[in-house]
Amino acid sequence: MTVRSARNAQDSKAEILKAALELIRRSGAPSLTIDAVAVEAGFSKGGVLYNFPTKDALITGMVEFLAGQFEAEVNAARERNRDSASPTLAAMIDVTEGWLRANRDVARAMLATKADRPDLSQPFMGVKERLRAAIEAEVDDLGKAWAIWAALEGLHFSEAHCVTIFSDDDRAAVFRELRGRLNEFKI
Numbered sequence: 001m002t003v004r005s006a007r008n009a010q011d012s013k014a015e016i017l018k019a020a021l022e023l024i025r026r027s028g029a030p031s032l033t034i035d036a037v038a039v040e041a042g043f044s045k046g047g048v049l050y051n052f053p054t055k056d057a058l059i060t061g062m063v064e065f066l067a068g069q070f071e072a073e074v075n076a077a078r079e080r081n082r083d084s085a086s087p088t089l090a091a092m093i094d095v096t097e098g099w100l101r102a103n104r105d106v107a108r109a110m111l112a113t114k115a116d117r118p119d120l121s122q123p124f125m126g127v128k129e130r131l132r133a134a135i136e137a138e139v140d141d142l143g144k145a146w147a148i149w150a151a152l153e154g155l156h157f158s159e160a161h162c163v164t165i166f167s168d169d170d171r172a173a174v175f176r177e178l179r180g181r182l183n184e185f186k187i
Helices: 003-027 034-041 045-051 055-080 087-102 104-114 118-138 142-160 168-185
Strands: none
Touching (some): 003 104, 034 045, 034 055, 087 142, 087 168, 104 142, 118 142, 142 168
16 A cells, blocks of 8 residues: 555545544434445445444544544643643643533433443543553642542533533633642642
């Protein structure tokens, strides 16, 4: 395979994954069919199946894509927060806040799928393990760091499970508080 065709294959996969995620955002998990993804992506059904031979392969690809996207955004935000007591935690706060706005519907849709596919957690668990190692290298008081992380996880969990008690304004206040605590802790 040439470099160009390898790149085109990766581009095609990314286009299909982005289309599948947009479909879920707009219409929910039940709308995720190979036919619907093909229409959304502007591919033939065969083109989608060539890249993702089954719906499970497509879902796995979506989770891996999202995990990679999340990690890339945290890494970019870490650079913007390098003067923080914990650049990684500061980045996680920034990125989580954006993801709860942008990917709430996707998280809810993926939750239903995960019940039958516990392996779907693995891509995000790898990201979290790398983030944990970075935080451990940055801070002395891990208890305070884990408290901030647990708050972020709790916000994400409540959104994904549709049990949040926070309005958008409340959630924004929580993120401001977490940023303040991070600076205050001098961890």
